Amino acid sequence: MSTKRFAVRSAALTAACGITALLSTAPAFAHVSAQPGEAAKGGHAKVAFRVPNERPNASTVQIKVTFPEDQPLSSVRTKPMPGWTAQVERVQIAPVQVAGSEVKEAVRSITWTAQPGNRIGPNEFNEFEATLGTLPDNVDSFAMPTTQTYDNGEVVNWDQPTPPNGEEPEHPAPTLKLVEDAEGGHSHGGEEEQAAAAGAGDDTARWLGGAGLLVGALGVGIGAGALARSRNAAPTGKDES
Known part of the structure; x- marks a missing residue:
């Protein structure tokens, strides 16, 4: 095979690998999700509801997360977000008994509603x-139906x-997978400790996602560059293939 033909095929392969890496990170931003996606049964969990704006000509101005009535939460604490107000309905x-405690008032x-001048615009997320507790200890997942409202009046469920x-x-x-903790029991530690662990896992996920995008971009760039060089290079000998 000639050097030119080898360069062209190498460029195509490199570009394809780069595009695959880019596409592999896309699903994380395709819909509203709960990060990091996993929590201990019977404990507290710090959750980030990741909201991408999916409309090219409208902006997200409100997010409402609803918790299941048959799996009541006893408490919720929201993290302040500049430009947005948070209202908790109890x-x-x-x-009822939840993880060994009696619950009489549930969240x-x-x-979350955007204040004037704030929004999640096109191509943004x-x-x-929020910190949720106490999570149920008798189920394996915790679904949280969410509505996303746009400034043009559209509501996505x-x-x-x-x-x-x-x-x-x-x-x-958005759903949390509920698991036993590493010691085989339920996690009843302080909210701060739980939040720190969840935050560390989320930071790792974000880093990996960013790394995937970077590798994909580099792959596309290298492939395009190699292809261009192969086209511009002068023939050096007879094609033996």
């Missing part, structure tokens, strides 16, 4: 953070459960 319920929802086969629906509800 309701009285018949006493029904959190609504934002994260809304992220409320579809993931079927048993694991295939992601068109509008999946």
